Amino acid sequence: MNYRILVAPLNWGLGHATRCIPVIRALQENGFCPVIASDGIALELLKKEFPGLESIYLPSYQIEYAKEGKYFKLKMIWDSPKMVKAISREKKLVKKIVKERQIDGIISDNRLGVYHKKVPSVFITHQLNVLTGSTSWLSSKVHRKIIKKFDQCWVPDMEEKPNLSGKLGHMKKASVPVKYIGPLSRLQKKELDIIYDLAIILSGPEPQRTLLENKIVREIQNYTGSILFVRGEIENSQNIQKKGNVTIYNFMRSEELETALNQSALILSRSGYTTIMDLVNLRKRAFFIPTPGQYEQEYLAKRFDKKGMVPFATQKDFRIQMLSQVENYKGLPELPVNRFNFEELFELFRSPHENFEVL
Known part of the structure; x- marks a missing residue:
């Protein structure tokens, strides 16, 4: 049956x-x-x-x-x-x-x-x-x-x-x-060559998703490395754009995202719990921007920062130069996923x- x-x-x-x-x-x-x-x-x-x-x-x-x-x-x-x-x-x-x-x-x-x-x-x-x-x-x-x-x-x-x-x-x-x-986690770790210096993964309810997107679009103008930008907009068809050093997707299916994140050196994202589980499984270093006012994400971001694992910044204060702080952190714990x-x-x-x- x-x-x-x-x-x-x-x-x-x-x-x-x-x-x-x-x-x-x-x-x-x-x-x-x-x-x-x-x-x-x-x-x-x-x-x-x-x-x-x-x-x-x-x-x-x-x-x-x-x-x-x-x-x-x-x-x-x-x-x-x-x-x-x-x-x-x-x-x-x-x-x-x-x-x-x-x-x-x-x-x-x-x-x-x-x-x-x-x-x-x-x-x-x-x-x-x-x-x-x-x-x-x-x-x-x-x-x-x-x-x-x-x-x-x-x-x-x-x-x-x-x-x-x-x-x-x-x-x-x-x-x-x-x-x-x-x-x-829907994502599995793979040993792939790094082709993106930074992967930006957005999601979450509006209007905060769009507010963060607008903020990051301004900030990455000062970033010289290669960037993957997944906007987290689930639409009828996939849309891919290339603007200088930035490759932009409206969304990615699991297989595509799994490959892309394995090919990325650093992840910039919200401190949502599912994202954290994905990062643990991929064993990736990250920088968090918690959703303003969401106590859960703020708690998790502060917790991992305090433990010396992942740095974070508020949405208001974030600057792209802050990503260099990641080098001083040890990364998320290795846990069975x-x-x-x-x-x-x-x-x-x-x-x-x-x-x-x-x-």
Whole structure:
């Protein structure tokens, strides 16, 4: 029997979707039939990666960052009623999908309404603690309450030290059913000749993606080395431009990006968690520019800087000359990536509890 597993990443930049790629591949390798569900660029990316798989559109959370980082939390609070409505619609739609598409299991990457009481449901997150400044205790408590609605919570990190997520993915007292599955990455290290001195990888919700792009376009005018610039715009067709020492792509599929990053000496990117996992697997040196006001990315950037691994700068203060700081840092830790026993993980779907049978 080909068990049908609904895989639903949150459309918040590209990170949630891209880290689901190795999970979807593992499902296929273990005889399951993945069904993709998301919205926006996350759904478009997965459709390009897996054109033969069934895909379903889910209601958008309508996540948009504030133009200024100091208003990030206020913007999230202001938009929260729209998110609540979307999650409510999502729950109802999932019930319909499970029944009509004969879904045998669910893997949700941070989509809060994608679970079903009668189908084994998994939540993927690296944030057991959700940082929101002075309200971190409240946001973390609410998030864990939602996680408890799922049968398992998979954290893509090591349980012990060294790890990547720090206090984001580790609690002093376990209050949810957590399995640490190790870092996930769609990219593999290859020994290739270096042809780019710098690879710039952009992603994330608007308007911050565009604001950073505009900033970097001005800064790289003062950079003499060869540059690969991946803008993170998922469009119908791939667009490649060559401007002097800069090669610009609107987007790259996994195979292309894997090759290009292996051919790059240094990576400039956001400090998103999925990007960090990719860099660990590729064993690449990096420089981070966290999204203004996003507590999680700011925490991770400061954490790796403090450990002497990766330097960072705020979006406002970044100058291209700062890239020279990388030479004084030791790089990210070497950790096993994609090494967890997926066959063992997926037993949850092969041997569901009797009360999970869909009526």
